[in-house]
Amino acid sequence: MTRTSISQLEARDSFIPRHIGPSAAEQQAMLDTLGYASRAALIDAIVPAGIRKKSKLELGQFYDPMPEEAALAKLKGIASKNKVLKSFIGQGYYGTHTPKVILRNIFENPAWYTAYTPYQPEISQGRLEAILNFQQVLTDLTGMGIANSSMLDEGTAAAEAMTLIQRVGKSASNVFYVADDVLPQTREVIETRAKPLDIEVRTIKAEDVGSLNESCFGVLLQYPGVNGEVRDYRAAVERLHAAGAMVVVAADLLALTLLTPPGEWGADVVVGNSQRFGVPLGFGGPHAGYLATRDEYKRSMPGRLVGVTVDSQGNQAYRLALQTREQHIRREKATSNICTAQVLLAVMASMYAVYHGPEGLKRIAERVHRYTAVLATNLEQLGYTLANQTFFDTITVVTDRAAQLHAAAVAKGYNLRHIDAGQVGISLDETTTREDLAALWSVFAEGSGKSAPDFDAIEAAVETEFPKALCRTSAYLTHPTFHRYHAEHEMLRYLRALADKDLALDRTMIPLGSCTMKLNATSEMIPVTWPEFSSIHPLVPGDQSVGYREMIDQLEQMLCAVTGYAAVSLQPNAGSQGEYAGLLVIQKYHQARGEGHRNICLIPSSAHGTNPASASMVGMKVVVTACDENGNVDLGDLRAKAEQYSNDLACVMVTYPSTHGVFEEGIQELCEIVHSHGGQVYIDGANMNALVGVAAPGSFGGDVSHLNLHKTFCIPHGGGGPGVGPIGVGAHLAQFLPNQRSTGYERSATGIGAVSAAAYGSASILPISWMYIAMMGGQGLTEATETAILNANYIARRLAPHYPVLYTGHDGLVAHECILDLRPLTDETGISNEDVAKRLMDFGFHAPTMSFPVPGTLMIEPTESESKAELDRFIEAMITIHAEIEKVKRGEYDKMDNPLKGAPHTAEVVTADDWKHTYSREVAAFPVASLRKKKYWPPVGRADNVYGDRNLFCGCAPIEDYE
Structure with a gap:
């Protein structure tokens, strides 16, 4: 019997093969299809040698991958350094009770949080x-x-x-x-x-x-x-x-x-x-x-x-x-x-x-207001003056004992709002109890010698403490939806019914190009609901958020190592906000050098649409540069425009690998051209999943990049948000990263102002990325990137005989995504990329990205988390669809009455007594045999976009629809 050491046994208890879908044998089979002996050889053939990372990804203490339990334990230790007090700080943030049926069935449910x-x-x-x-x-x-x-x-x-x-x-x-x-x-x-x-x-x-x-x-x-x-x-x-x-x-x-x-x-x-x-x-x-x-x-x-x-x-x-x-x-x-x-x-x-309904919400509000009125009366009876004579849930107390009151409140487990030396703010909320009011009274009554007031007597005497003319008289939430689901059983079934209508990552691969829909592992998600992270007000005293800031500092260092940048700010709470913040940093840099007139932003025609929109928001003038016939940035045109606008050039915004899914050979030359004319290089991090451990934008010429933590670093998309869009910058730009001076967060005296409402943006979901990096380590992150590139090339190679791959590099290879060109098929048959997208729903798949960056195409990004079996299932669907298009081409299917134009097919349509189509019900519902065992039924047929915009209605359906 071969003896296995404990170290070897522990090494096999790794998160890496749980995150990366294809096994070693499956990866080798895909490499054989591509004609490469190893994954390293494939990557060497794809990534330009000039930017290829030669050394290991240095993550310091996080280089070695941590097993899931060890990572959770380490993060729990960091979280325990936070102090969870009850915060009556207000200022836009309040304690609340998340109904457990919502916590379990939405917040913790991958049917909701892994959707796109x-x-x-x-x-x-x-x-x-x-x-x-x-x-x-x-x-x-x-x-x-x-x-x-x-x-x-x-x-x-x-x-x-x-x-x-x-x-x-x-x-x-x-x-x-x-x-x-x-x-x-x-x-x-x-x-x-x-x-x-x-x-x-x-x-x-x-x-x-x-x-x-x-x-x-x-x-x-x-x-x-x-x-x-x-x-x-x-x-x-x-x-x-x-x-x-x-x-x-x-x-x-x-x-x-x-x-x-x-x-x-x-x-x-x-x-x-x-x-x-x-x-x-x-x-x-x-x-x-x-x-x-x-x-x-x-x-x-x-x-x-x-x-x-x-x-x-x-x-x-x-x-x-x-x-x-x-x-x-x-x-x-x-x-x-x-x-x-x-x-x-x-x-x-x-x-x-929906759960509380209008009456429930009003009860909560009335209770909060009544508690606030009782507290106000108590404090006035103690001799305190209130700065505000009207209120809903917040009172401001005038006092010369502000510091002592804050200290006494903290000692009893409460945070109050720091206003200044002469005022203390108190904001009550849904979580307030009688015991809380008693404790607050004792804080303010200390040394007075007075006995505790009779709560019930005071409560019976207080009245509405805002102008009577402002009492609401109009009805709200009258729709049946807000009256039907107050019983938990009904609510549970409603949430399940809604989730069952959707396709998310818990059901199927979502092959969206540029969007990187990868595994959101359970171990990554668990810390989000820990009270040490979920129950901390953003304005607590510094000694109560020590663990948070330690985790944030470590994540910033991790991201610096990954990107090659000197500093990272986690404040931007979406990719779009990262773009905006990065451009503001570039603008501030030029101003600090006495070159504030630089306002020209060069953007290749292939760029994400948010790039020019962000440039416009910061007052820059967009100058579009051309792309060549292969989709690459036309360096000749870029050089000419950089020279033309040399005196006013602020920056270039470029996505790398390109939006077309290719590692462009000229990226270093592009950076050199812009730098030679005094500009900065903004590298959009949307495609960072093809770079981690393989190449670093901060090392091959980038000055600023935003990252999408909801893409590359495993924060789930949540059906369209939340996201986190931090920016990494070179050392010369670090002093300009965002502050939030209004709440006491100043990273640098020369930094830009706040770009989001909280100093650390969407802080409570940062543990997800921390966990991902800690569990993968330097080796695992690099393997993930290489496998993502392998998966994309396997799909491209398998589908190339059926759909032309629009842009490729050496040996017909792509980066982490590929674009299938349906335009020739559309010209021949009338079948569009939208028809293919809707037909994929009948196979139980979400469509790839449609018409971006090239109209009439589909962009596919499989990510490293998809197994070969899932890739093959998708490939089978796409080949089957191509065969259906061929039948249209040959006249075996009518050009307008065929499975693609009729897609998606609902259960109602397929089981109707009247079947009007020339193709069979079986073809409509079960185009491949495996669907007979596992079938997702689209809940509606193809949506009519034109009708929707001409008859715009953006609220719950009219009540008569329910009668």
């Missing part, structure tokens, strides 16, 4: 309905005409609202006023956004808004204000409108169950955060921000919008409406660079409203 953005609506009906519920919650509570499917956070929502009203308003002014009781972090994000757009941000006292005489295009109000005051702005808004200004209101959704909604007193846009609707604090994110506005501004509204349409059988269906992916169409003319949302968190918030 619903660009293919027929297989996204469940989450589209949930988002539609979210939009209905927003329009009802805010009193506005239309709401989008969520924003990244409250700060960015307010910044987007500012630019929205400047676009649609009639004022010629460039002045935007912010009331002095707006959340400080929101104001800072607005200031960051305003500066490159030449918008002048001014402050006005909230009580003086009604007497504002200066010209402006808009004003931002907080309702209730950060210090608790609830103001009646109706007359002020009328006056502002008469003067040609528009009004944005940042409103608390829970408060709006009791307060007159801003839409009823004249607001033009309402923004905010849905965090307190059941979403954990998470040290600041991710949380679903929101933006609601007047119906007439719907075509200018930023972000996503879910609408109702009909399918090919005339049945109701949901889809993304209007400006879907407008960045890829309008590019630098896009109204916003935001191309995702916070879908998972919006779904949680919407289901919180």
